[in-house]
Amino acid sequence: MKIISLGLLIACSFAWAEGANWRINEDYIDSDEYVRPRWTHRHSEMWPCDVADYPAAYLLIHKVEQRLYDINNEQMRNNIVDYVVNRLRKCKSDGQMDEHCVKRSIGYAMSFINRHQIPQQF
CATH class of the missing domain: 1.20.5 (Single alpha-helices involved in coiled-coils or other helix-helix interfaces)
Known part of the structure; x- marks a missing residue:
């Protein structure tokens, strides 16, 4: 006992x-x-503060940056960043970032990247 x-x-x-x-x-x-985790983007040159300052946006930004490493075309990279920034701005309302909207935007962003990526020559 x-x-x-x-x-x-x-x-x-x-x-x-x-x-x-x-x-x-x-x-x-x-x-x-x-x-913050190392992949947060506060005051980044690539991501405007009006979207990058929201913690809910970090996951999408991180995933997109991982895909951008494989893209050498600067114009393509800028188009992708512009698309993602516009998606994130649509997820904002009343000074808050809608986390569910951001998560839905991950799929849209990955699809956008896949459709617009220039096939690499092997």
């Missing part, structure tokens, strides 16, 4: 410590000191 009580006490202590740690991390994320 003592072993079960000791095991339960250890498990509860661990759970309590993890719960306290989780709450501290949650408070940190809400603070101004939160460090």
Whole structure:
């Protein structure tokens, strides 16, 4: 019985410590000191601030940038960025970025890139 009580006490202590740690991390994320992921685009030259400053837009921007690495044509890259910026601007309303709209726009952006990519010569 003592072993079960000791095991339960250890498990509860661990759970309590993890719960306290989780709450501290949650408070940190809400603070101004939160460090953004490396692929965030605040004040990027490629992405205008009116869309890049919204955390909801980061995933789409990141996915598009990954695809842009494979495109050497500067005009094509600019057309893709313009298309994505316009899609993101359509997702804004009342000063907020609609996350669901952004997620739908990922498919549209990838389709746009596939349709307009110049076939590479092998």
